[in-house]
Amino acid sequence: MQYHEIMKKEVRVFAPASVGNAIVGFDILGLALTKPGDEIVARRSDVPGLRIVSITGDEGKLPYEAEKNTAGFAALSLLRHLGQPDWGIELEIHKRMPFGSGLGSSAASAVGGAYAVNLLLGSPLSKKELLPFAMHGEQLASGGFHADNVAPSLLGGIILICSNQNLDVHSLPVPDELFAAVVYPEVEVLTKTARSILSPNISLRQHIEQSGFLGGFVTALFRSDYELMARSLRDVIIEPQRAQLIPNFHQVQSAALSAGALGCSISGAGPSMIALCRGEAVAQAAGQAMQAVFSETGIRNELFISAVNPHGAIEL
Secondary structure, eight states: OOHHHHOOSEEEEEEEEEEESTTTOTTTEEEEEEEEEEEEEEEEOSSSSEEEEEEESSTTOSOSSGGGSHHHHHHHHHHHHTTOTTOOEEEEEEOOSOTTSSSOHHHHHHHHHHHHHHHHTTOOSOTGGGHHHHHHHHHHHHSSOOTTTHHHHHHOSEEEEEETTTTEEEEEOOOTTEEEEEEEESOOOOHHHHHHTSOSOOOHHHHHHHHHHHHHHHHHHHHTOHHHHHHHOOOSSSHHHHGGGSTTHHHHHHHHHHTTOSEEEEOTTSSOEEEEEESHHHHHHHHHHHHHHHHHTTOOEEEEEEEBOSSOSEEO
């Protein structure tokens, strides 16, 4: 393919934040938010090779070397696959979300890098075909190969990952009134720490109970059955092990449930917490109740109210 004949001069894309695990499906469920997210600009350049020329919103934390940057590495992986590793392309990365928040920050950048360069080249690959390249970029930051953030950020909606190894991913139906309230408390929870404390073994009873909750949640999505969803949004395996990492976890969870949330738990590896709710008004009330608990103990925090984003990455 002669990419120079169809290549655009410049594109700007938005890649949204995401919630890994979606409370009941550790490493196999994820959902996309409408906000926050990252913006990536890709443009043609007469200088050979992929270069990152600008990064904003990162407080100087991100590398400009493409091989060491999640957006850059995802884009490079795509270019190599397409046989265009030396094509002249400049990237701008605009971080619009907090680092280490449990909202898939590195995944959003990786998705944005791959999606922007694909658009610049005239979209030779479909969105779903971009998944492995975005995964390679996100893996650079997380060290793991789990699609529960990358897949929803790229594709939108609620995603079930039947196999991370084979990237066998499927979109689930999203009820019209489903909203998320996500509160990011400004405390540090490293993903490596959050994974290191997890036991490699679970009991048969835990497996059966959690499998029932996962099946109930998926069934509730297909039926728009909010009562079943409320009974199913529970985590008896990961949450009890990670709750200790988030100050006032149980008080925050109780506040959200008392305000009408269907379920509340950790977003990804944390420290953000998510409450899934029926309706925007309930999500707002639950979010404010969660914020109040953190604020009462002097923990600065930020609230995001979001419907489930059906689009994932988009061109702006």
